[in-house]
Amino acid sequence: MSSHHTPSLQADESPSPKVMERLTQQLECLDTPEVVGWAFEQYAPHLVLASSFGAEDMVLLDMLARVWPSPRVFYLDTGLLYPQTLHLIDTVRAKYGIHPECVATPLSLEQQAQQYGDALWSRDPDQCCQIRKVEPLTRHLQGERAWMTGIRRDQTLARRQTPIVAYDTRFHLTKINPLVRWTDKDVFRYLVKQEVPYNPLHDEGYPSIGCLPCTKPVTPGEDPRSGRWSGQEKTECGLHL
Numbered sequence: 658m659s660s661h662h663t664p665s666l667q668a669d670e671s672p673s674p675k676v677m678e679r680l681t682q683q684l685e686c687l688d689t690p691e692v693v694g695w696a697f698e699q700y701a702p703h704l705v706l707a708s709s710f711g712a713e714d715m716v717l718l719d720m721l722a723r724v725w726p727s728p729r730v731f732y733l734d735t736g737l738l739y740p741q742t743l744h745l746i747d748t749v750r751a752k753y754g755i756h757p758e759c760v761a762t763p764l765s766l767e768q769q770a771q772q773y774g775d776a777l778w779s780r781d782p783d784q785c786c787q788i789r790k791v792e793p794l795t796r797h798l799q800g801e802r803a804w805m806t807g808i809r810r811d812q813t814l815a816r817r818q819t820p821i822v823a824y825d826t827r828f829h830l831t832k833i834n835p836l837v838r839w840t841d842k843d844v845f846r847y848l849v850k851q852e853v854p855y856n857p858l859h860d861e862g863y864p865s866i867g868c869l870p871c872t873k874p875v876t877p878g879e880d881p882r883s884g885r886w887s888g889q890e891k892t893e894c895g896l897h898l
């Protein structure tokens with residue numbers, strides 16, 4: 658672990674852009690487990706892994722569990738997750754002894770239907786994501802110093818410039834994206850080699866898995882994220898703008 662080459666950040670509300678830029682350059686020279694180890698040393702216990710239990714998140718969970726005996730992992734439970742995803746969460750509990758924290762809106766699906774009408778996701782997915790994902794996430798990240806995500810640069814055009822670390826001005830904490838340089842192949846190579854459990858839907862044509870009504874399988878050769886909010890302009894749930 659070559660963390661002695663990287664600067665140690667103070668519990669700074671908002672590090673200067675210059676400090677962040679230098680840090681980004683230094684972290685780009687480390688390999689991915691070193692980046693994860695650096696994040697742990699720098700920020701734990703005020704570090705949380707945001708997980709949708711997709712393939713990338715499972716890589717990070719596995720890497721984090723190697724350096725941090727009880728990593729803090731949370732997931733956004735919209736009430737519309739696939740049964741396979743919920744089953745994977747049980748598997749994670751059993752295999753790693755980790756208890757992922759469930760983060761959710763107090764608004765039940767029934768209450769949402771009463772207030773906003775049936776199937777809000779099909780009429781105004783931005784508002785649905787705002788209620789069921791963005792607002793609970795915003796509350797959950799308060800008081801933390803850093804969050805870690807499995808974003809990769811080759812997932813979408815908008816993600817192409819994603820830095821390995823940045824100060825997230827939207828949620829007011831550091832955001833660490835250790836897998837930015839990885840490809841889809843790298844992810845699955847790791848999962849298989851390290852025998853990490855993953856969502857069986859990935860083997861059924863779902864590269865990216867979100868909520869039931871907004872996720873479809875994609876055919877080989879199609880844009881891997883085209884199965885999310887298929888047929889709509891939307892490509893992000895508003896967590897990674």
Ligand code: SF4
Binds near residue numbers: 737782785786787871
């Ligand atoms: S992904 Fe779809 S169902 Fe899930 S919160 Fe967003 S709009 Fe609603």
